[in-house]
Amino acid sequence: xxxxxxxxxxxxxxxxxxxxxxxxxxxxxxxxxxxxxxxxxxxxxxxxxxxxxxxxxxxxxxxxxxxxxxxxxxxxxxxxxxxxxxxxxxxxxxxxxxxxxxxxxxxxxxxxxxxxxxxxxxxxxxxxxxxxxxxxxxxxxxxxxxxxxxxxxxxxxxxxxxxxxxxxxxxxxxxxxxxxxxxxxxxxxxxxxxxxxxxxxxxxxxxxxxxxxxxxxxxxxxxxxxxxxxxxxxxxxxxxxxxxxxxxxxxxxxxxxxxxxxxxxxxxxxxxxxxxxxxxxxxxxxxxxxxxxxxxxxxxxxxxxxxxxxxxxxxxxxxxxxxxxxxxxxxxxxxxxxxxxxxxxxxxxxxxxxxxxxxxxxxxxxxxxxxxxxxxxxxxxxxxxxxxxxxxxxxxxxxxxxxxxxxxxxxxxxxxxxxxxxxxxxxxxxxxxx
Numbered sequence: 001x002x003x004x005x006x007x008x009x010x011x012x013x014x015x016x017x018x019x020x021x022x023x024x025x026x027x028x029x030x031x032x033x034x035x036x037x038x039x040x041x042x043x044x045x046x047x048x049x050x051x052x053x054x055x056x057x058x059x060x061x062x063x064x065x066x067x068x069x070x071x072x073x074x075x076x077x078x079x080x081x082x083x084x085x086x087x088x089x090x091x092x093x094x095x096x097x098x099x100x101x102x103x104x105x106x107x108x109x110x111x112x113x114x115x116x117x118x119x120x121x122x123x124x125x126x127x128x129x130x131x132x133x134x135x136x137x138x139x140x141x142x143x144x145x146x147x148x149x150x151x152x153x154x155x156x157x158x159x160x161x162x163x164x165x166x167x168x169x170x171x172x173x174x175x176x177x178x179x180x181x182x183x184x185x186x187x188x189x190x191x192x193x194x195x196x197x198x199x200x201x202x203x204x205x206x207x208x209x210x211x212x213x214x215x216x217x218x219x220x221x222x223x224x225x226x227x228x229x230x231x232x233x234x235x236x237x238x239x240x241x242x243x244x245x246x247x248x249x250x251x252x253x254x255x256x257x258x259x260x261x262x263x264x265x266x267x268x269x270x271x272x273x274x275x276x277x278x279x280x281x282x283x284x285x286x287x288x289x290x291x292x293x294x295x296x297x298x299x300x301x302x303x304x305x306x307x308x309x310x311x312x313x314x315x316x317x318x319x320x321x322x323x324x325x326x327x328x329x330x331x332x333x334x335x336x337x338x339x340x341x342x343x344x345x346x347x348x349x350x351x352x353x354x355x356x357x358x359x360x361x362x363x364x365x366x367x368x369x370x371x372x373x374x375x376x377x378x379x380x381x382x383x384x385x386x387x388x389x390x391x392x393x394x395x396x397x398x399x400x401x402x403x404x405x406x407x408x409x410x411x412x413x414x415x416x417x418x419x420x421x422x423x424x425x426x427x428x429x430x431x432x433x434x
Contacts (some may be wrong), residue, residue, distance in 0.1 A: 003029040004038035008056055009046025011232065013079060015149035016107060017044045019079070021141035024282050031252060036066065040074040040114070045081035047164055047348055048332040053081055067097045074117065076100035078107060085338055088125055090151040099243060100124045101212055104169050105131040108138050122262055130170045131155065145194040146383060146414040151175060151182050152216065153199035158235065160262075161340040162302065163271045172200070177207040181223070188225040193383050193414060195230040203238035214242040214281045221250035226416070228383065228399060230254045237275040239284045244291050253400040256326075258270045259284075260300035264319030265312040268305050270349055271344070278319060285323055294372070296326040296400040303360055304353035305333045307346030320363055326400065327368045332357050335343060365426070372402065372424035378425075379420045380404065382414040383394070404429040410432055 003024045005018040008221055021032070035041060043060060045054040060077060067073055075098050082088050083103035094106060100113050105128040117124045131154055142148055143364055155170040156163075184195050197220065200203060205213040221229050229252050234243075236259055247253050259281075263269050264278050301320075303313060320328065332353045335342040348356075382404045384396040391407040394412050404419050405428060418434040 001029045002033035003040050004035045005042045005300050008052045018139045022138045028113045043077045045079035047081040047084045055168045073097045079101040080168045103127040113285045135160045135248040146161045148192040149198050152197045152205050156200035164336040174205050177211040189313050194228040201235040203234050218246045232258045236281050246292050254402045255295040258298045262302050266315035299328045301328050301330045302333050303356040304348035306344040315427045330360050330365045364422035375421040375429050382419050384415050384417050406431050
């Protein structure tokens with residue numbers, strides 16, 4: 001039997017799809033396949049933004065014909081969208097051919113849910129209000145070699161007014177430090193070259209024994225072997241000097257920090273319940289660059305938050321300039337039912353929102369091109385991750401997150417390669433093996 005998994009959303013979802021694949025393997029599904037050939041199709045959904053939900057609805061609906069034609073095909077839908085209040089019923093009413101619906105807290109039960117469905121005609125719906133153990137008891141089928149994701153926390157306690165995550169992933173829970181270290185050690189022994197520690201807010205990690213995130217990061221980076229360490233996502237309110245000190249201490253820790261600021265205006269930040277100010281954010285970056293001058297910073301930015309004025313949006317533009325950001329993920333505010341922001345008055349007109357995002361993207365892209373242009377003539381170390389069939393080139397990232405393309409006569413995937421950069425094109429670099 002074959003499986004096919006469709007994933008939407010963040011790195012957390014990508015890693016959870018690897019865990020879903022692990023469950024399917026244990027259940028007897030032996031290999032991934034195309035959607036048309038699969039015996040079970042699993043959608044791992046996202047509800048952070050409306051676009052992600054719309055894509056999921058469209059692609060699930062498109063399976064109605066295949067479900068009718070292929071006897072025995074199972075369709076399962078799980079993840080954040082299913083966990084959102086009322087969405088499981090909506091999905092079932094809209095798509096009665098769905099066989100299994102499960103949430104964010106019980107992916108490890110998928111095997112039992114499949115067995116239940118096979119024993120009965122009616123659909124199976126299973127949602128838990130909160131997560132049980134911090135360990136899933138699932139061996140993931142990792143699909144991102146030479147990179148590997150490692151959860152250190154689940155859920156979130158921040159309740160930013162625009163964000164649905166605490167409602168669909170629950171309150172924050174930290175894994176045991178020893179379990180995390182054991183998983184990283186095993187991955188390094190298996191040949192993985194880049195480990196990314198994952199959490200909605202890694203900086204607030206607190207192990208059962210009181211281990212803080214800087215202490216955990218220090219222990220992870222002290223594991224022997226040639227590999228890189230990344231972590232995401234950090235929250236500016238929890239950024240500390242101790243974190244900077246650990247980043248500075250270890251060459252294994254990438255000199256790249258993803259630190260979402262969301263807005264450059266203090267009033268909007270307060271409405272978002274971010275619990276820091278523009279001044280605090282810029283002060284933290286000053287500390288970071290004083291201690292690690294070559295560290296690059298990327299961020300997330302939201303425009304057209306309710307009541308945002310033109311002047312307040314311009315504060316975000318000026319922050320991009322002042323913070324000297326390497327790149328940014330940019331979004332128009334998307335109201336999420338159940339969040340405080342969705343109830344706020346002062347919704348921004350669509351035309352105004354589109355104008356603001358267009359201007360912000362233009363500025364971010366210009367800054368990114370400036371950063372990329374400085375690479376030309378330099379030699380950098382990249383970790384080769386894949387081969388681009390269309391370009392006929394290998395590709396990989398440097399420690400700052402820049403993607404580099406190059407040609408080689410032999411397979412380089414999984415190797416560190418010194419690349420002399422000859423050309424920069426937007427966020428991409430091109431070069432030759434040094």
